[in-house]
Amino acid sequence: MNRATPASSSSGLPATSAHAAVEVEALAKSFGETVALDGVSFAVDKGEIFGVIGPDGAGKTTLFRLLTTLLLPDAGSARVLGLDVVADLWEIRARVGYMPGRFSLYPDLSVSENLDFFASVFGTTVAEHYDLIAPIYRQIEPFRDRRAGALSGGMKQKLALSCALVHSPDLLFLDEPTTGVDAVSRREFWDLLDDLRAGGLTIVVSTPYMDEASRCDRVALIQAGRILAVDAPAAIVERYPYPILAVSADDRYRLIQALRRHPDALTVYPFGDRLHYTDARREADPSQLTDEIRRLLHDEGFSRIVVEPIAANIEDSFMALMGAPVGADPVRGVQAQPPSNNPPARGDARDTVS
Numbered sequence: 001m002n003r004a005t006p007a008s009s010s011s012g013l014p015a016t017s018a019h020a021a022v023e024v025e026a027l028a029k030s031f032g033e034t035v036a037l038d039g040v041s042f043a044v045d046k047g048e049i050f051g052v053i054g055p056d057g058a059g060k061t062t063l064f065r066l067l068t069t070l071l072l073p074d075a076g077s078a079r080v081l082g083l084d085v086v087a088d089l090w091e092i093r094a095r096v097g098y099m100p101g102r103f104s105l106y107p108d109l110s111v112s113e114n115l116d117f118f119a120s121v122f123g124t125t126v127a128e129h130y131d132l133i134a135p136i137y138r139q140i141e142p143f144r145d146r147r148a149g150a151l152s153g154g155m156k157q158k159l160a161l162s163c164a165l166v167h168s169p170d171l172l173f174l175d176e177p178t179t180g181v182d183a184v185s186r187r188e189f190w191d192l193l194d195d196l197r198a199g200g201l202t203i204v205v206s207t208p209y210m211d212e213a214s215r216c217d218r219v220a221l222i223q224a225g226r227i228l229a230v231d232a233p234a235a236i237v238e239r240y241p242y243p244i245l246a247v248s249a250d251d252r253y254r255l256i257q258a259l260r261r262h263p264d265a266l267t268v269y270p271f272g273d274r275l276h277y278t279d280a281r282r283e284a285d286p287s288q289l290t291d292e293i294r295r296l297l298h299d300e301g302f303s304r305i306v307v308e309p310i311a312a313n314i315e316d317s318f319m320a321l322m323g324a325p326v327g328a329d330p331v332r333g334v335q336a337q338p339p340s341n342n343p344p345a346r347g348d349a350r351d352t353v354s
Contacts, residue, residue, distance in 0.1 A: 027076035051216035097164035107149025122167035154185030228321040240312035
């Protein structure tokens with residue numbers, strides 16, 4: 001997908017702050033002893049889809065609640081559409097749309113009743129801004145008399161997005177909008193976001209799904225309340241400095257152990273039906289490395305061995321960044337401590353801070 005990506009500095013701030021829809025500087029928030037956000041800084045340019053990518057518990061929801069004026073920061077500052085999130089909360093609320101991670105509409109009201117209610121909250125009507133929501137709402141309009149609680153996951157998602165857009169906001173915040181829906185609905189939802197962005201709407205969206213990063217103009221990778229990197233997804237991936245092989249064989253568990261015992265193994269992670277083996281020798285020739293690993297596995301007695309060099313993806317980059325010491329960036333070529341060989345799983349239960 002070809003998009004004009006806004007220029008940015010190494011800090012993730014746009015080259016010209018006058019073009020920023022969101023500006024965050026050293027923002028911090030804790031809940032008791034739990035640090036949810038640890039001095040994060042970045043900016044979102046007007047007219048882009050900006051993704052906040054990270055696992056559950058990384059701080060995404062806390063960040064969104066701060067930017068939509070539902071929480072007060074402990075330190076730092078943030079401006080949304082040029083307005084301060086503490087001093088100008090009422091003006092911000094009138095100009096942004098927010099779709100929280102959990103379905104938060106009224107389950108006992110019908111589809112049309114929910115939409116009418118949210119329009120009335122903002123002092124408008126569905127008819128006044130129908131053209132904006134029509135591409136989305138038309139897909140569920142045949143069910144306008146059905147209770148919202150009886151809708152499928154994909155239909156609930158479209159209703160929630162319609163309600164967030166019914167007042168024609170200047171900026172849209174979407175907190176994990178595709179969580180819990182099927183792959184087809186996820187793809188359709190991102191297609192809708194592309195259409196909204198093409199119409200000039202700025203969108204800030206969070207997701208735990210790394211594959212959705214490619215649908216964004218730029219992303220902020222976040223983990224444990226810290227921003228690991230901010231850039232276009234392709235730019236983050238291109239800076240990954242290590243050779244990677246995709247490996248499969250007959251005994252998956254034994255294969256993981258054998259690869260991790262290799263003296264030059266940096267990381268070994270499961271990716272679908274294959275393993276991603278990252279070698280610590282940055283200048284290693286991929287074809288020679290492929291032959292080396294294939295011989296190793298043959299000598300270890302494996303069968304159905306498949307080894308091939310591959311390009312890094314955004315998840316490989318995220319794993320490398322997670323293993324870097326504070327202040328270092330291995331995808332920029334700074335030597336990092338090897339990360340743990342146990343990648344974070346996307347848990348079924350949500351953490352208290354997310």
